[in-house]
Amino acid sequence: MALIRAFRRSPMDFLDVLVTSGASTIPLWMGPERVLLVDEATQVWELLTTHARRTGKGRGLVRARLLLGEGLLTSEGDTHRRHRRALQPAFHPQRIADYLCHFHRAAGRAAARWSDGGDVDLVAEVSAMTLDGAGSALFGSDLRQPAPQITRALTNLLAGFRLAMAPAGPTLLRSQLPVAIRVRSAKAELENVVDDLIRGRWAGEPPPGPVQDLLASQPELTDKQVRDEVMTLLLAGHETTAMALTWTLAAIDQAPAVRTELEAEWDAQPEGPPTGDLAGALPLTMAVLAETLRLWPPSWMFSRRVVEPVVLGGRPVQAGTMCLVSPALLHRDPRWWPEPEQFRPDRWLRRVPGERERFDPKLPGQPRGAYIPFGAGPRMCIGEQFAWSEAATMLAELGRSWRLRVQDAPLTAGPSSMTLRPNGPVRAMTALRVS
Ligand code: HEM
Secondary structure: OHHHHHHHHOHHHHHHHHHHOOOOOOOEEEOOEEEEEOOOHHHHHHHHOOOHHHEEEOHHHHHHHHHHOOOOOOOOHHHHHHHHHHHHHHHOHHHHHHHHHHHHHHHHHHHOOOOOOEEEEHHHHHHHHHHHHHHHHHHOOOOOOOHHHHHHHHHHHHHHHHHHHOOOHHHHHHOOOHHHHHHHHHHHHHHHHHHHHHHHHHHOOOOOOHHHHHHHOOOOOOHHHHHHHHHHHHHHHHHHHHHHHHHHHHHHHOOHHHHHHHHHHHHOOOOOOOOOOHHHHOHHHHHHHHHHHHHOOOOOOEEEEEOOOEEEOOEEEOOOOEEEEOHHHHOOOOOOOOOOOOOOHHHHEEOOOOOOOEEOOOOOOOOOOOOOOOOOHHHOOOOHHHHHHHHHHHHHHHHHHEEEEEOOOOOOEOOOOOOOOEOOOOEEEEEEOOO
8 A cells, every 4th residue: 555655646755665665575566466676777678678578568558558549559469569560660760860850840839939038837838849849740740739638638648547557447447536537538539639630631731741651551450550559659759758858958957057068069050950960969968868868767667567487687587477667766776877866967978089079878888777768678669769859959949049947946756657747837937048
């Protein structure tokens, strides 16, 4: 019970209780579930890669099927492999390079709504912006008009995730509880948006985006499968990146020296979207993002159910065990991270005298499995490069003209959800930079 109460309070409370209960040594019972916390980097890597075929998705994503259907995130086995292969071309590096102009334009459109000294709800602003970016890049659609409807429905759907995780989740979701009614109506609302997206664009002008093209070229997919994939990409594709940007903007506001260096980097960029490789063009921006994803990973925990017995670090783990993996814990573990609590983007920067500074994701030298904001193995995030490119392009474009002064920083995490969300709305002041 203590664990479930801590889960409702916040991810950090939940992880604290999990660690102090010794769940990494002896599996715990959480309701009917035998739960093991895998908190050793090498074992995390083994679980997600070597043992991938001996594991399935854990309770969180199995229950998320009730809300998201069976898209890439929640499907398993052959269906997952086929759909992943079908969608992979939309995330090819050449495609990502083509998307940069969409990300750049979406940031420009968001900032066009701001005024000097204005007050905005940061989460709503960045969510609308990443929805706009993902909508135009992946689906060739302008989602600015339905954005408030989508964001509201998503917030209600995330509340449904907490309900779905409860022991009687599926029954509760079908009940007449007000929260259950709100979740069902949010789901129906999102399905309508997705259907419009598929129908409206498929049939006519302007030409459909890469995702509809790829799905249309798979005749064996049912209408429901197409809808589930579009829904998954729409939600997975903007919510996590929006949270990454929110935590990043708050972290920058708390680190004036880093902000000064960032502004110099942004001011030195030519007009328009970045070109070429972002690690070289925007090294500090990428380092700031990497450090934010370390300290506040939007996917703060995921899990694997062991379907065939495995050995992890020499210890047998029996079938049926639910293994929890938490980037939020691993990324602050002093075994791998010096000054783990400090926001230090410089740990990601290769500075060689006489050479251009570069962002190097391998630089901190930690073992594989100690830094996994996008997961690892065959279920690793399909949108990783999309997310880096979108977030870096948007930060650079916004930061050339605007400073965001985040009220109530440093932010703290709110109640546990699928993503690491700040507690309540985040107010920010938009200040025009004087160059
Ligand atoms: C900062 C942004 C993002 C973060 C932190 C993130 C994180 C993750 C993580 C940790 C997983 C693996 C979960 C597991 O192993 O159980 C995942 C999977 C996934 N992500 Fe992301 N993601 C981000 C952005 C995106 C974007 C932009 C898209 C699409 C446009 C996307 C689509 C997906 C999909 C479809 C999966 C399931 C992949 C599969 O199982 O084959 N994500 N993401």
